[in-house]
Amino acid sequence: VTWNRREVLATFGVGAAHVLLGCGGAPPPIARPAVDAEEIRTWLREAVARLVAAGFPQARALAVSRWRTSAAVDALGAGVARSRSDGVVLATGSAEQVTSELSRAGVLAAVRALAATLRDPTPLEFPPPPPAVTEPRVLADYELLDRVTALAARDPNVSSRIVYSAALIDVDDAHVWAIGSGFDREQRIVRVRRSVTRVAWNGTRPVVSEAQRAFAGVVDDLDIPDGELFAATDHALALMTPTAFPDGEHAIALEPSVVAVLADAAVRTLLTTAAARRPEVGRRLAVGRKVASPTLTLVDDPTATASYGGYAFDDLGGPAAAVTLLDAGQVVGVLAPRHRAGHLGPLEASPSHLRLAAGTTDADHLVEDGFALEGGLSATVDPASDHVVVAAARAHEIKAGSRTGRVYADIELVGDLGPILASITGASAQTATFGMRDERDGLPRFRSIEAPWLRGRGTLRARRRPA
Amino acid sequence: VSDRRIDRRDLGRALSRKGASAWVVVERDQQIASIDQTGTTRSEQRTRWQLAVHVDTPTARGSAHVSLDAALGNADAIAAQAVDLARAGLGPAWSSPPPAAPARVDLDDGALHDPAAAAAHALPRTNAVGAAAIALREQVAVLTHAGFRTSWNATRARIDTIVATADHSLAVTCESRTLDGLATAEAIADAARDLDLLASAHAPISGPCTLVLRADALLHGGLGVWRAFVGQADAVVEREGLTRYREHTPVVPGADATAQPLTIASDGALAYGLESAPLGDDGEAVRRWTLVDGGVAAGLALSPREAALRGRNPNGGVRNLIVEPGAWTGPASGERVVEIRRLRSLTIDRYTGDASLEIALGVDRGVPFSGGLLRIDLIDALARAQRSAATITRGAYVGPAAVWIDRAELLA
Numbered sequence: 001v002t003w004n005r006r007e008v009l010a011t012f013g014v015g016a017a018h019v020l021l022g023c024g025g026a027p028p029p030i031a032r033p034a035v036d037a038e039e040i041r042t043w044l045r046e047a048v049a050r051l052v053a054a055g056f057p058q059a060r061a062l063a064v065s066r067w068r069t070s071a072a073v074d075a076l077g078a079g080v081a082r083s084r085s086d087g088v089v090l091a092t093g094s095a096e097q098v099t100s101e102l103s104r105a106g107v108l109a110a111v112r113a114l115a116a117t118l119r120d121p122t123p124l125e126f127p128p129p130p131p132a133v134t135e136p137r138v139l140a141d142y143e144l145l146d147r148v149t150a151l152a153a154r155d156p157n158v159s160s161r162i163v164y165s166a167a168l169i170d171v172d173d174a175h176v177w178a179i180g181s182g183f184d185r186e187q188r189i190v191r192v193r194r195s196v197t198r199v200a201w202n203g204t205r206p207v208v209s210e211a212q213r214a215f216a217g218v219v220d221d222l223d224i225p226d227g228e229l230f231a232a233t234d235h236a237l238a239l240m241t242p243t244a245f246p247d248g249e250h251a252i253a254l255e256p257s258v259v260a261v262l263a264d265a266a267v268r269t270l271l272t273t274a275a276a277r278r279p280e281v282g283r284r285l286a287v288g289r290k291v292a293s294p295t296l297t298l299v300d301d302p303t304a305t306a307s308y309g310g311y312a313f314d315d316l317g318g319p320a321a322a323v324t325l326l327d328a329g330q331v332v333g334v335l336a337p338r339h340r341a342g343h344l345g346p347l348e349a350s351p352s353h354l355r356l357a358a359g360t361t362d363a364d365h366l367v368e369d370g371f372a373l374e375g376g377l378s379a380t381v382d383p384a385s386d387h388v389v390v391a392a393a394r395a396h397e398i399k400a401g402s403r404t405g406r407v408y409a410d411i412e413l414v415g416d417l418g419p420i421l422a423s424i425t426g427a428s429a430q431t432a433t434f435g436m437r438d439e440r441d442g443l444p445r446f447r448s449i450e451a452p453w454l455r456g457r458g459t460l461r462a463r464r465r466p467a
Numbered sequence: 468v469s470d471r472r473i474d475r476r477d478l479g480r481a482l483s484r485k486g487a488s489a490w491v492v493v494e495r496d497q498q499i500a501s502i503d504q505t506g507t508t509r510s511e512q513r514t515r516w517q518l519a520v521h522v523d524t525p526t527a528r529g530s531a532h533v534s535l536d537a538a539l540g541n542a543d544a545i546a547a548q549a550v551d552l553a554r555a556g557l558g559p560a561w562s563s564p565p566p567a568a569p570a571r572v573d574l575d576d577g578a579l580h581d582p583a584a585a586a587a588h589a590l591p592r593t594n595a596v597g598a599a600a601i602a603l604r605e606q607v608a609v610l611t612h613a614g615f616r617t618s619w620n621a622t623r624a625r626i627d628t629i630v631a632t633a634d635h636s637l638a639v640t641c642e643s644r645t646l647d648g649l650a651t652a653e654a655i656a657d658a659a660r661d662l663d664l665l666a667s668a669h670a671p672i673s674g675p676c677t678l679v680l681r682a683d684a685l686l687h688g689g690l691g692v693w694r695a696f697v698g699q700a701d702a703v704v705e706r707e708g709l710t711r712y713r714e715h716t717p718v719v720p721g722a723d724a725t726a727q728p729l730t731i732a733s734d735g736a737l738a739y740g741l742e743s744a745p746l747g748d749d750g751e752a753v754r755r756w757t758l759v760d761g762g763v764a765a766g767l768a769l770s771p772r773e774a775a776l777r778g779r780n781p782n783g784g785v786r787n788l789i790v791e792p793g794a795w796t797g798p799a800s801g802e803r804v805v806e807i808r809r810l811r812s813l814t815i816d817r818y819t820g821d822a823s824l825e826i827a828l829g830v831d832r833g834v835p836f837s838g839g840l841l842r843i844d845l846i847d848a849l850a851r852a853q854r855s856a857a858t859i860t861r862g863a864y865v866g867p868a869a870v871w872i873d874r875a876e877l878l879a
Contacts, residue, residue: 079556082548085536087513098499098511101538113510141555164707206709206818277596278629278636342536346501346509382811382827384636385837389812389825412823414840442515442536463814463823 037177037186040065041129043107044179047090049121050111052181056092060180060317063088063102064343067173068444071144073152074166080141085443087344089315090114098344126184133188136173136218144169147219151194155229161237163206164199170437171219172444176343178317185319187312191216191446193435194224198236207409209235209375209393214308214435214448221306235375235394240409245395245462251370252413252458253363253398256432258376259451262390263298263354264436265379266417271325272335272349281383284418285331292329292421295359295454299324300335302352308435308448309352314338316347329421342443351447358452359427366426366455371395372403373413373460381417388417391463410463420458428453473516473540475610481546483612487553488523489563491750492516492610500582501601502590510583514538519749520549527557530772561775566615567752569745570736570783576645579604579622591628591651596636598628611750619745626651630658635665637809637827642862644739657683661808661828664835671839671879672831677801678841678875682859682868684807684824689862690788691813692824692870695845696731697785698817700758700766702773709818711846712764722762722850727793729850731759733768734865735786741863742786753783762850790866793854799871806830807841820846831877840878848872 044061051059066085072078086102090110097110112118139147152167170193178185195212211232213224254262275281285291301322302310313319316338323333337347366372375393382388390413397406413420433450475492482490499511516535521528531552535545579585582602590600601624608618625642626649637658641649661683685691699710699718717723735753737743744753749771757765766782767773774781798804811825824841854867 079531080552081532082552083534083536084540086539087536094507096507096509098509098513099538100513100515100536103539106538109512141551145555274597279631279634280636344536380812380814380825382825385811385827387811387825387838389814389823391814463816 037132037175038129040102040177041179041184041186043104044088044177045124045126045184046121047107047111048179048181049124050119051090051092051115052124053119053122054115054117056115057181058093060091060178061088061107062091062315062317062340062343063177065102065175066342068171069139069144069173070168070170071141071148072166072168073145073148074164078145078149080144085342085344087342089340089344124181126179127182129184130186133175133186136188136190138173139171139219144171144219151196151224154226155196155233157230157233158198159237161200162198162233163201164197166197168193168195169219170195172437172446174343178313178315180317183317185313185317189216189311190218191308191435192219192221193308193437194222196224196229196232198233200236202240202409203242205409207236207238207240207393209233212434214433215306216308216310217306238394238407240394241406245408245411245460247459247461249457249459251367252456252460253366253370253372254413254454254456255372255374255376255392256451256453257434258373258390258392258413259356259454260434260449261376261379262388262413263356263449263451264351264447265381266388267298267300267325267335267351267354269381269383270417271331273337274349275383276334278383280385284386287331287333290330291418292326293424293456294328295424295427296326296329296421297324297357298326299355299357300351300353301355304353304355304450307353307433309446310448311352315340315343320352339445340443341440341445345440345443350445351449354447354449354451356449356451357427358429358431361426361428361455363428363430363453365401366428366453367398368401370398371411371460372398373411386416386418387414388420389414395460408462412461412463413458414461415459420456423456423458424454426455471541472538473514473535473542473545475608477542478516478518478546479610479612481542482518482520482549485546485550486522487520487546487550487612488528489521490549490612491519491748493518493748493750494608495605497603497605498582499601499603500586501599502583502586503599504590504595504597508583517748518545518549520553521563522550522553522557523560524557526560528560529553529555529557531556559776561772564751564771564774564781566611566613566750567780569617570743570753572736572740572743572745573738574619574621574644574743576622576739578646579624585624585646589624589626589646589649589651591626591655593655595628595639595655596631598626601625607744609746609750615750617745621744623741624649628655630655630662632662632666635662637662637665642741644741644743648739648860664808664830665828665837668828668835668837671826671829671836671877673839673877673879674803676803676805676831676875676877677799678872679799679804679806680870680872681806681808682861683809685868685870686861686864687810687813690864692815692822692845692849693731693788693790693864693866695815695820695822695849696758697788698815699764699820699846700733700768700785702767702769702777704817705767706773711819714764714767716764717762718759718764719847719850725762725851727854728762729759730757730761730791732757732789733782733785733787734789735783737787737789737865740787744783744786747781747783749781751781751783753786754780756782758785787863787865790854790864792856792858792867794856795853795871796856799853801873803832805832805875805877815845820844838879841875842878843872843875848875
C-alpha cells in the first residue's frame with residue numbers, strides 16, 4: 001500500500017528537477033522496441049522440443065519482455081523514469097536456466113547449458129498459438145507528465161501546512177509467453193498504479209497520508225476519486241490528540257487498508273507450502289483446522305477482472321485459478337510456488353489477488369465503543385510464534401457508535417494472530433481494493449487485495465511515545 | 468527485440484552524440500547459481516545496465532536514470548531515450564565532480580569462481596529445513612563521459628535455512644562476499660543452542676532492567692539497531708530539516724562526554740565488505756567517511772548531486788557500517804540483567820530513532836523467556852551504551868558483538 005518519497009525521488013534520476021512542462025515542443029513518444037511474438041514463440045517451441053529430445057519430458061519455457069514507466073511530481077519537480085527487462089527461463093523440473101538474452105542464440109545457449117549437447121528437436125504437437133494480444137498504446141513522456149501533474153493539482157485544498165506532496169503514475173507492461181509440451185500461452189499485463197501522498201507536521205513528527213488506485217488495464221481506465229484524494233489531505237492535516245493513547249485491549253474496527261496489510265503479511269508468511277515446513281506453522285495451520293472466525297473467507301483469485309495482481313496464466317504456464325485459503329475460518333488450502341518476481345526470479349509462493357469476503361454490516365456501524373484503525377502502513381507476522389504487529393497511521397476513538405473527534409497517530413495492533421482472527425465478529429458490506437508492489441533482487445512482485453472493514457477485539461498501543 | 472548485443476562503448480558514443488553533457492554507463496555481467504535442499508538447481512546469466520545521464524542548459528541540469536535488464540538492444544535508441552528523459556526534468560544547475568580514483572578493494576573470492584559448484588558446496592546439509600544456497604559472480608565495468616573507465620570482479624554468496632526441532636524453528640540467513648565468510652555452521656549451531664533455550668522459555672516479566680543486546684538481536688535483519696543512524700545520515704532528509712540532529716552537534720545532549728563516546732564510520736573500501744565497491748552507481752568514488760565521531764554527528768551520505776550542491780566530494784553513501792568497539796568485557800552488572808538473544812521484529816522510526824523491539828528469545832537473570840517488548844530511543848540508548856570489546860563481522864557490519872544499555876523497560 002505504501003510508497004514513499006524515496007520512490008518518487010528514484011523516478012527523477014539523480015537530480016530532482018523543477019517542472020518545465022509546456023516549455024519547448026513536445027518530445028516525440030518513446031518507441032518501445034518491436035517484439036515479434038511469433039519469432040519468440042518459435043524460439044521457445046524449439047527450445048522445449050530440444051529439451052524433450054534430451055530426456056526432459058517436463059520441459060517448459062517462459063519468456064518475458066517487460067517495460068516500466070514511472071512518472072512522478074513533487075515539490076521539487078517532475079520526472080519520468082523507464083526501465084526494460086527481457087528474459088527467458090527454461091525449466092526441466094529439477095533444473096532451471098535463465099538468461100537475459102531474448103534471442104534465438106540466447107535461448108539455444110540456455111538449452112545447451114541444461115542439456116549439455118544440442119540434439120535435434122523432438123517433433124512435438126503444440127496447440128495452435130493463442131490469438132495475438134492487443135498492443136496497448138504507449139504514452140509519450142509528456143502525456144504521462146500531463147496526467148501526473150493533473151493528478152497532483154486536482155486537490156485545491158492543499159494548504160501551506162502540507163510540507164510535502166507528491167503524485168505518481170507507475171505503469172508496468174509485461175508481455176509473457178509460456179510454452180511446454182501441450183500448452184502454448186501468451187499474455188499482456190499492463191499494471192497501473194496511481195498514487196498521491198501528503199505529509200504534514202503534527203507536533204514534532206510528520207504525518208503521512210496516501211490515496212491510491214491500482215489496477216490492470218489502460219492508464220486512463222481508473223482514477224483516484226475526488227473523495228479519496230481530498231481525504232488524503234484531510235488525514236495529513238488532521239490535528240492529532242496530544243494526550244497519551246490508552247494502550248490496552250479494545251473493540252476495534254479495522255479499515256480495509258489495515259485488513260489488507262495484515263492479510264497480505266499473514267498469507268505470505270503462513271499460508272504457503274514453504275511456511276508449512278516450519279513445525280509451529282504446520283501444527284497451527286494444518287489444512288482442516290479452524291483458525292479464525294466463521295466470518296472470514298479468504299480466496300486468492302488471479303482471475304478477478306482488472307486486478308493489479310491478476311493474470312491469465314502463472315509462471316509455471318498453468319491457467320489462472322482461484323484458490324480458497326480460508327473457508328468460514330477453516331484452513332482449506334495453501335499457496336504453492338507458482339510465481340516468479342518479474343516472471344524471471346526463482347519460483348515462490350505468493351498471493352495474486354486476495355479477496356476477503358464482505359459481510360452485511362454498514363462500515364459506519366461496526367463498533368459501539370472502541371477504536372477505528374485506519375491507514376494500514378505495515379504488518380509483521382512472526383511464523384514461529386504467531387505474533388503480529390500491524391502499524392496503522394491513526395486510530396479514531398468511537399463512543400456510543402459515533403466518532404468522538406479524538407484521533408491518535410501511529411497506533412499498532414499487536415498480539416497473536418489466532419486470537420485476533422478468532423475475535424472477528426463482523427465484516428462490512430463495503431470493500432476497498434489495494435495494489436502492492438515490492439521487489440526481490442531488483443525484480444517486481446505485484447499483488448492486490450480486496451477487503452472489507454472488520455470488527456473485532458485486539459490490543460492497541462501507541463507506536464511512538466508522546467513528543 | 469533487436470539482435471544486436473548492447474556494447475558500452477557504443478552506448479557512450481551514442482549518448483555523447485545525442486547531446487548528453489555527462490553520463491555514466493555501468494554494465495554488470497552476472498552469473499548466478501542456486502540450489503535447494505531438494506536438489507533443484509538454477510543458473511542465471513544476465514546483463515544489467517544502469518545509465519546515469521545529465522543534460523545541461525545554461526541555467527539548469529536535467530538528469531535521468533535508465534536501467535535495462537537485457538543483453539540485446541539498440542544503443543542509439545537507448546541513448547536517445549535517456550537523453551529525452553533527462554531533458555524532461557530540468558532542475559537547478561550543478562556540475563558532476565571530476566572523476567576520482569576508485570577505491571582499491573578486493574571483492575572477488577576465488578572459491579566462488581564457479582558459482583554452481585560454490586552454491587552446492589555451501590548448502591547446509593544437517594539440522595536444517597528448506598535450505599537454499601545462492602552464489603553470484605559478476606564483472607562490473609564502468610565508463611564515463613570523461614573517458615574514465617574501470618572494471619572489477621565481485622562475488623557474493625547467501626544461505627537461507629530454517630533450523631528446527633519438533634516444536635520450534637528459527638530462520639538463519641548468512642551472506643558474505645566469500646565462502647568462508649558465510650560461517651553457516653556457526654550460525655546454525657547458535658540457532659540450535661537458542662532452540663534449546665526456547666524449549667524451556669517462560670513468559671516475560673514486566674519491569675525495569677539492564678539490557679544486553681547480543682549479536683542476533685543487535686543485527687536483526689541486517690544492520691539491526693544501527694539502522695537508526697543510517698536514516699539520520701540521509702543528506703536529502705537532512706537538507707529538508709527532518710533529521711533529529713544536524714552535523715557537528717552531539718547526536719544527543721552529552722553524547723560526546725560519555726566514557727566511551729560512539730564512533731560510527733561507513734567503509735565502502737573494506738576488503739570483501741558486503742557493501743563495498745570501487746565506484747557507486749553514479750560513477751562516484753566510494754570513500755570511507757564518518758557518520759558519528761565521538762558522539763558528534765560528523766558526516767552525511769553524499770550522492771554526486773548532494774555533494775555538488777554542498778560544495779563537497781561525494782562519498783558513495785552508507786556502505787559497510789564500522790562501529791568502534793568499547794572496553795566492556797565480562798558479564799553486565801545490574802539488579803536485573805536481561806539479555807536479548809533474538810528478536811521477532813524491529814521497527815525504527817526513521818525520523819526520531821524511536822524503536823519497538825519484539826522479543827523472540829531473552830534470558831532474564833538466567834531464565835529464558837519468549838515474548839515481550841522493549842521501547843527504546845535508539846539514538847540516545849546507543850550513544851550512551853557500553854559496547855563490548857569483542858567484535859564481530861557479519862554482513863555489512865563490523866563492530867561490537869554486544870551492547871549494554873543501562874536502563875530499559877521490559878513490557879510483557
